[in-house]
Amino acid sequence: MTPHMMTTCRPSLASLIQSRVLPPLLFALLLLPLAADAQDPPVAPEGQPAGPRPEVSQDLAPATSAPDQPDRADSQTADQPAVPDDQQLRQRLPEQLERLEQRWGTTRSLSFDPVFLSSEAAAASLGSRRTDRGFRFLRDNLAFDPYGGRVRGARGALFSHSGNSVDLALLATELLAAQGINWRLVKATLQDEQASTLFASALPHATTRGVDPATRTFDPALQRWRRRTVADHWWVEAEIDGRWVAFDPVYPGLELGQAVVEPERRFDTGQIPGELEHTVTIRLFQRRARRPAATPLTYTAQLVDLAYRNVVLSFRRESADTVRPTLEFSGEIRQGERIDLREAEQIWIELEFGTGRTAYTVRRDLRDPSDRLDLFAGDLQVFSVLFLPGWVGPDYYAAVSQALAGQLQEYGQLLTNQALVDADSGRTTAPSFALLDNLQPILSTATGLIGLTFAHRSDEMSLALAQKMGVRPFFARPRILIAGAVQLGSDLGFQLDLRNDAIESLPYSDLPIGLPPAFQALRGRIDSQLASEVLADLTGLAVLGPEQIIRGAMDLQVGFLSLSSSERTALRRLDVPQGVRDRMEQDATGAGGVVITPAESLLVSGSERTAWWVAVASDGSVLGVLGSGIRGAVAGFLSQAANLERPAFHPLALASGTLSTIEALLEAVIRQTSGSPTMGPDLCPLLCDLVQASNLACGDPSRANLSRCLSGGVASEDPLGLGLSCQEMVNTFRCGVVIAQQVLSGAIELEVDRPNAFQGPWSSRIPPLYTTACRCE
Numbered sequence: 001m002t003p004h005m006m007t008t009c010r011p012s013l014a015s016l017i018q019s020r021v022l023p024p025l026l027f028a029l030l031l032l033p034l035a036a037d038a039q040d041p042p043v044a045p046e047g048q049p050a051g052p053r054p055e056v057s058q059d060l061a062p063a064t065s066a067p068d069q070p071d072r073a074d075s076q077t078a079d080q081p082a083v084p085d086d087q088q089l090r091q092r093l094p095e096q097l098e099r100l101e102q103r104w105g106t107t108r109s110l111s112f113d114p115v116f117l118s119s120e121a122a123a124a125s126l127g128s129r130r131t132d133r134g135f136r137f138l139r140d141n142l143a144f145d146p147y148g149g150r151v152r153g154a155r156g157a158l159f160s161h162s163g164n165s166v167d168l169a170l171l172a173t174e175l176l177a178a179q180g181i182n183w184r185l186v187k188a189t190l191q192d193e194q195a196s197t198l199f200a201s202a203l204p205h206a207t208t209r210g211v212d213p214a215t216r217t218f219d220p221a222l223q224r225w226r227r228r229t230v231a232d233h234w235w236v237e238a239e240i241d242g243r244w245v246a247f248d249p250v251y252p253g254l255e256l257g258q259a260v261v262e263p264e265r266r267f268d269t270g271q272i273p274g275e276l277e278h279t280v281t282i283r284l285f286q287r288r289a290r291r292p293a294a295t296p297l298t299y300t301a302q303l304v305d306l307a308y309r310n311v312v313l314s315f316r317r318e319s320a321d322t323v324r325p326t327l328e329f330s331g332e333i334r335q336g337e338r339i340d341l342r343e344a345e346q347i348w349i350e351l352e353f354g355t356g357r358t359a360y361t362v363r364r365d366l367r368d369p370s371d372r373l374d375l376f377a378g379d380l381q382v383f384s385v386l387f388l389p390g391w392v393g394p395d396y397y398a399a400v401s402q403a404l405a406g407q408l409q410e411y412g413q414l415l416t417n418q419a420l421v422d423a424d425s426g427r428t429t430a431p432s433f434a435l436l437d438n439l440q441p442i443l444s445t446a447t448g449l450i451g452l453t454f455a456h457r458s459d460e461m462s463l464a465l466a467q468k469m470g471v472r473p474f475f476a477r478p479r480i481l482i483a484g485a486v487q488l489g490s491d492l493g494f495q496l497d498l499r500n501d502a503i504e505s506l507p508y509s510d511l512p513i514g515l516p517p518a519f520q521a522l523r524g525r526i527d528s529q530l531a532s533e534v535l536a537d538l539t540g541l542a543v544l545g546p547e548q549i550i551r552g553a554m555d556l557q558v559g560f561l562s563l564s565s566s567e568r569t570a571l572r573r574l575d576v577p578q579g580v581r582d583r584m585e586q587d588a589t590g591a592g593g594v595v596i597t598p599a600e601s602l603l604v605s606g607s608e609r610t611a612w613w614v615a616v617a618s619d620g621s622v623l624g625v626l627g628s629g630i631r632g633a634v635a636g637f638l639s640q641a642a643n644l645e646r647p648a649f650h651p652l653a654l655a656s657g658t659l660s661t662i663e664a665l666l667e668a669v670i671r672q673t674s675g676s677p678t679m680g681p682d683l684c685p686l687l688c689d690l691v692q693a694s695n696l697a698c699g700d701p702s703r704a705n706l707s708r709c710l711s712g713g714v715a716s717e718d719p720l721g722l723g724l725s726c727q728e729m730v731n732t733f734r735c736g737v738v739i740a741q742q743v744l745s746g747a748i749e750l751e752v753d754r755p756n757a758f759q760g761p762w763s764s765r766i767p768p769l770y771t772t773a774c775r776c777e
Contacts, residue, residue: 216513521733
């Protein structure tokens with residue numbers, strides 16, 4: 001038997017469910033449409049017969065469930081939907097509500113420091129008109145990040161414990177105003193030497209052991225492109241005893257009253273120059289058969305108004321064939337035009353940032369007939385879009401989690417009451433509007449909490465890994481997370497999708513310039529695995545993500561392909577649906593990347609699945625992608641097999657299943673904020689996967705030259721020397737993997753001479769990780 005035809009012997013799905021070897025939440029022949037990469041029957045390349053697909057064992061998806069979580073009452077077998085027992089469900093609901101109240105009681109005791117939640121709280125802690133204390137608070141507790149413009153604003157700078165000169169100056173104005181002190185905003189252009197000093201202040205200084213002394217190292221003073229980012233310097237002047245005093249806690253070495261350069265422009269109190277703003281436009285598109293494309297919903301706002309808020313895009317079914325989109329955040333509601341699903345062949349969201357040459361767009365498909373992607377089979381679809389331009393600090397996460405937990409508990413009670421009313425009225429064909437009105441805020445809150453928890457855990461691990469790798473990470477643009485939920489009959493499904501991964505990194509001063517690719521490759525693998533772990537942990541459902549598919553392909557010895565922009569012919573011959581091929585080609589060509597994918601689709605519970613890793617050539621970062629384009633994971637209930645018809649609806653079953661999900665969410669939040677949070681996956685297996693993948697993508701590993709990888713390339717157009725070519729075989733991704741293996745094996749050790757530039761109480765809470773040396777076969 002050839003490797004690509006290997007399969008796994010196992011009992012039937014029904015017997016596995018009945019024996020409780022697998023939870024009844026495992027995906028069936030067709031996943032809940034939220035999984036989004038169910039595919040048409042394979043079309044073999046020209047001249048080749050379509051052979052059998054390699055099949056992954058059904059226990060591929062992790063059987064993770066929350067402690068004390070009750071069994072789902074509406075579980076089904078693959079052959080016939082189970083009929084819920086009304087009496088049993090009615091008895092279960094009070095018990096679930098009691099457990100929910102207990103978990104909510106626990107979340108009310110979560111601790112956090114309000115100083116890092118609002119400028120008013122910070123100012124109150126400093127005392128009235130204590131300008132000196134405000135100066136020291138900003139200087140000693142918030143780190144400087146080298147990016148341009150007003151991105152985080154004052155709130156975001158507090159939440160992330162960091163910011164550039166603009167956002168930290170705006171935070172200073174709020175502190176001064178809360179203390180009753182007049183202020184004005186000031187701007188000047190730094191000279192090259194001054195800009196280099198400011199830029200270097202963001203980077204600790206370190207040395208290495210186990211590295212050739214001749215290795216090319218990083219010198220902040222030589223980075224002209226980054227100097228340009230920080231050259232526009234902003235600070236504040238405060239009116240103290242009738243005179244204006246410089247207030248610049250960002251530039252290193254200054255005290256209150258000192259400025260590094262004379263102001264070029266001063267702005268009146270309350271005036272924020274328009275040149276600082278970043279705009280975001282949210283557009284919903286639909287392509288229609290034989291009619292022009294339409295835009296049912298458009299909304300534009302300043303990035304700082306959307307940052308760190310739960311922006312909810314929902315779709316409510318109005319009739320059998322129409323849905324209505326609604327966008328809401330912070331109490332503001334924008335309703336879009338009705339969408340006729342009979343003529344909407346393709347539906348997608350686009351998020352556009354900025355204007356002109358610096359503008360960029362992030363896209364998320366919702367309906368694509370070329371690969372049977374369709375999220376509109378149910379009565380309600382909810383997507384939380386999170387714009388996170390900085391770190392998700394522990395105080396912000398704990399405070400928001402506590403507030404969201406209270407909302408979940410409240411809406412859970414309302415949903416249960418309405419489900420009992422619907423059940424008594426005999427409504428078992430479709431949810432009532434009242435029931436959906438109570439379900440929608442639950443899904444909005446749950447999806448926001450899922451996205452925020454992933455970001456917080458990812459940030460903890462990224463900062464811990466950065467300390468290990470000797471790099472300084474920062475956000476140059478906002479990270480975008482889309483967490484979704486779909487109600488289909490009595491079932492719920494969820495997804496977690498990292499649409500835009502925005503973390504960049506620079507090595508500490510005098511460390512090898514090849515370290516950032518090592519950090520980026522490992523961090524991407526962490527995030528890919530973490531997406532599945534967080535979604536399983538937070539919902540208690542079985543999860544499928546790219547990591548499970550790729551790992552299954554490795555276990556079954558399926559062949560792999562590495563595809564780049566120069567290999568489009570091979571890409572087009574892949575036996576995958578057109579929509580999947582388009583996404584894969586975009587990843588392979590969009591950033592000069594390398595796509596590493598199983599040579600064939602895999603069968604998971606009877607349905608074809610495709611996934612791949614994309615390695616970005618410019619910085620070495622790696623991320624797993626599902627065939628649907630989701631850069632994360634999906635979770636759902638076992639739905640009716642063999643078709644996309646909506647499963648039977650029962651209000652009590654929906655209420656019971658939703659309460660179970662709320663329990664899992666609150667239980668996971670309690671564990672994460674209890675003082676001993678789960679940091680994430682074991683790094684060594686992820687590193688070894690990368691070693692194997694880089695060998696597939698880049699050829700014989702023996703041809704890699706560690707010394708050249710550490711020293712960087714010689715391409716004149718690459719200011720950081722990251723356009724690497726180790727013996728013309730190894731790209732940035734390969735070099736990152738080679739270096740990461742040396743660091744995590746203990747062959748290369750770092751010694752930090754100057755304290756970490758990421759200051760404040762948050763950095764002290766991050767425990768040292770990965771003390772065990774990794775060894776890969």
